[in-house]
Amino acid sequence: MKMKNAILSGIIIGVVSVIWVIIMHFAGINPENVKESDNRWLEYTSVIIPIIGLYLGIRGFKNRNNNSLTFFEGVFEGFKIMAISGLIAGAFSSLYFSFLNLEFSSDYMERIFGAAIIGFLVTLASSLLLMTKPKQL
Structure with missing residues (x-):
């Protein structure tokens, strides 16, 4: 199976x-209160998950x-990985905003767009680093 x-x-x-996200939620850390605290680094650690996952994938x-x-x-493999994780x-x-965090943050759409851009850039970088046939670029 290719996929x-x-x-x-x-x-x-x-x-x-x-x-x-669940750990952050139950620890009381959310995008609104992270901006005002010393825990902002926790928010950025969530970016490490897809970076490492895409590279390893x-x-x-x-x-x-x-x-x-x-x-x-x-690049194609990275897009397939991003599509599955995105689903x-x-x-x-949808479940999170229906049951755990009933206040939909307008900042959330910006985060989704930012995650897609980061995923695209990580896919490009990983493909460049890992390719074995540079003449076929």
Whole structure:
């Protein structure tokens, strides 16, 4: 199955991200009060999850592909991983704002857009770092 790596990596990123949001919620840390506290670094740690997950997912694809990866194979694999993790995050977000955090933050849409841009940049960087066939760029 060609999608096995992307599905597994996407699920891992999505589930770990969901767990992180739940931990932050029950610790009383949310985007509104983080801005006014010394815990702002906690908010940025959530970015590390998809960065590491995307890199490891693309690297896993390369390893399963006889240690061979073109730039576009890496980018495509990264997009598949982001799509799977995005579906999980979207499903969780709808539940989160329905049951745990009833106040929808306007800042939330900016965060989704920022996460997509970061995911795209990490996918490009990981593909460049891991590609083995530079002539096929």
